[in-house]
Amino acid sequence: MKDILTAPFLKEMCATTANMYRLGWDERNGGNISWLLDTDEVGEYLDLNHVIRTIPTGFDATALIGRIFIVTGTGKYFKNVTDDPAGNLGIIRIAQDGTTAELLWGYTDGGQFTSELPAHLMSHIVRRSIDPDNRIIMHCHPDYTLALTQVVPADERAITRVLWQVMTESIVVFPEGVGVLPWMVCGTNEIGEATAEKMKDYRLVVWTLHGIYGCGKTMDEAFGLIETVEKAAKMYLLAAAKPQLNVITDAQLAAVAERFNVNYRKEFLDL
Ligand code: 13P
Ligand code: ZN
Secondary structure (H helix, E strand, O other): OOOHHHOHHHHHHHHHHHHHHHOOOOOOOOOEEEEEEOHHHHHOOOOOOOOOEEEEOOOOOHHHOOOEEEEEEOOOOHHHOOOOHHHHEEEEEEOOOOOEEEEEEEOOOOOOEOOOHHHHHHHHHHHHHHOOOOOEEEEEOOHHHHHHHHHOOOOHHHHHHHHHHOOOOHHHHOOOOOEEEOOOOOOOHHHHHHHHHHOOOOOEEEEOOOEEEEEEOOHHHHHHHHHHHHHHHHHHHHHOOOOOOOOOOHHHHHHHHHHOOOOOOHHHOOO
C-alpha cells in the first residue's frame, strides 16, 4: 500500500485549498470542495474494505452508490489543510443504501464532510448526466462576486451580461452564462436541489450574498471558471459609480463567441 500523503489527488487538494485561501476566497471555514476519485487509484493507497465509521448524509444519492470522494471537512479552514490533511479532509464512499457515507480516511478529530454535501453530491449527479467526465464541485466566497450580488439584480441575464461586458474572455470561458440563486439558507437539501437544478444549464451557480459554485473535469477547470467570474466582477466593481464610457457591445460579444467557436446563450444578448 502506498502512502496516501503522496497521492496526487491529496497533494492537489492541499495546493488548491491553500491557493484559494491565499486569494481570499475562503475566509475561516468558508468554501468546500468535493472530488470524485478513481476507485482503483484510491485502492493503491487505502484498504477499501476498511470502513472507519459511517455517517448519514440525510439525502438520497443512489446514483453515486459505491463512488468515492475526497471532501473538505465541515468547519475546517482551508488555510490549515496542507499542514494537517487528515484532520481537515476526508475520503468517503456512498454506501449501498445511497444515504450513508462510509469514511475510508480522514476527519481524524471525529468531524465530518462539509455541511454543503447536498449541493455537492446533487450537483455531481446532474453534471455527470451532462458530462460523464465531471469530477469536481467547488464552492467558495470570492470578494467581488459577493459584492456584485449586492448591486446587480439576482438575475441570470443581468449578472451574466455585466460579467461578459467588462472582460473579453468572459463569454469564451463561460458562454452559457452563470446561474443565479436568490438568497437561501445554506447547508440544506433545499439549496442543494436548487443548485443542482441550475447545474443542468450552467457550470457556474452564484448564490446571492453568499458565494459561487463551479464544476469541472479537473480542478483547473472548476478553479478557472470561478477565477474568471471573480476577475470580471472585480473589473466591474473597480469602475462602478464612475461613468461607464466603454462596454463590450452585444455585437462584439457575438463576434468573440464566433471567433472562439463557443455556443453562447443567445437569449442573453440583444442582437
Ligand atoms: P462548511 O465548513 O460546512 O464546509 O461550510 C462552509 C461554507 O462555505 C458554507 O456554505
Ligand atoms: Zn459557503
